[in-house]
Amino acid sequence: MSEKKVRVRFAPSPTGPLHIGGMRTAIFNYLFAKKHGGDFILRIEDTDQNRYVEGAEDYIIKSLKWLGIEPNEGVGKGGEFGPYRQSDRKDIYQKYAEQLIESGHAYYAFDTPTELEEMRERLKAEKNPIQQYNAVTRVVMNNSLTLNSSEVSKKLSDNTPYVIRLKLPEDENITFKDVVLGNFTFHSSQLDDKILFKSDGMPTYHLANVVDDYLMKITHVIRGSEWTNSTPSHVLLYRYFGWEDSMPAFAHMPLLLKPDGKGKLSKRDGDRLGFPVFPLEWTNPETQEVSSGYREAGYFPEAFLNFLVLLGWNPGTEQEVFSKEELVQIFSIDRIGKSGSKFDQEKAKWFNHYYLQQKSTQEICTLFIPILEEKGIDINPSNLANIIELVKERATFISDLWPLSHYLFVAPTEYDDKVIKKRWKEDTPQLLEGIIDVISSLKTFDAATLESEIKMHIEMKELNMGQVLNGLRLTLVGSAQGPSVFEIISLLTAEESVKRIRRGIQSIKII
């Protein structure tokens, strides 16, 4: 076995925050690399200077880190195949573009944007289904194939803006195998002479991507399926460079779709639909507009990762909850589905609820304390642990804990009208006086004792439970929610409970 070491790259453009589709691509790349004991490389593809957004690169690194994805090499990490930011590799690309010109597989093109536009308009008017710069149309354009060599050298020495285009064959089938989608055949007449090198001196994605993947010894290209149609051009580049033997395997992943209908998920959908599409909160540096993030919404990274990995992939078993380590063990690229998936916020919440329940009470306390501090609540740790024990099973997010438990910290100041109407009767105050007596007389003060004593009292008086306990809950909590009243009383202490019951008796009026 002389299998090459697996090396994959995640190669986002720093044009803004990474959305969850990009995160999923990163996760799949990472899992695949780890599964095979390989390297995961972070490369920043910033060849479009116009779209560069300040802070985006940092955002990408932070997002990966939040999920526990640490690149083996790349921007912010280093490595022997660097630099890993394409703008720092500018010189490399020019050399390769020129090499292609020398070998006759690329050419200079001097057409202005206007001329290109006219060409497309003309083809459109002729009802030509293909409106591209290709083997047919290039013969009437301004390029080093139609101009004689002295005209070309003159233009070059005049600094006439030019691009370098890939010279596609006129009549050739290009085939490649995609690990996810299967075999593809494209006919060269359907492709265009892609620009490899732009007039601003930067390469396009197509060139930079192929050159870097080759130089960085990438073995598997796992990327979004929006790249499928340009893959044949990339295949040709490998061929023309003479790198076909080390061409990586391609795996194009289906896209994440809008939850409510049509099209691929976009950055706008989040705010429109009321859920985050970004892992972390993002503030647009130009407009100061804030987009919400999963982290800030209260999702745990492990829940978010678990949820995301199941979008378009499954292990083929009925298991749905996985740790990252487990995923590394069982991940397999050929279990990636072919069709796009919408995501379901309800399921994301379910995962978060599940992961929250797996956490220790101590851990949950630690996460909850900042919220309490913000509310100005002072609490002793052992009491807090008891409170968390009591309410955590109801919580999906840490932020649910306060609405679920506030009455255990602060006495109710108002009482739910609906509950008053339904549960507060003429004899309620009198019945509660009886409960005060029971509470006050107890020597051991735990939930079990409270329950048996209060129940005994109710039975002796020949009352029914609902009659007494609902009113009791109202005075303690202010509403008709929460765990067992006996648990509540025992946490509240006798003194506080009696105080609340008295206050309720005084201030609640029959409706």
Place this chain on the structure above:
RNA sequence: GGUCCGUUCGUCUAGUCAGGUCAGGACGCCAGGUUUUCAUCCUGGUAACACGGGUUCGAAUCCCGUACGGACUACCA
């Protein structure tokens, strides 16, 4: 318009390559149980092979067509 791709419960999906279990699981939803309440939890239920042809004893599975959806079609990635 052209090229390429896809289509199983409302959603994520198993099953398709090697045709033959009342098409399985999860989320959601509904019902019942537990509970003094609200949740949680437990049990059960609802619900899908896009459509039309063909091949076959037999098709979700293979073939063709149609519809619908998606991606690409920039000196953006």
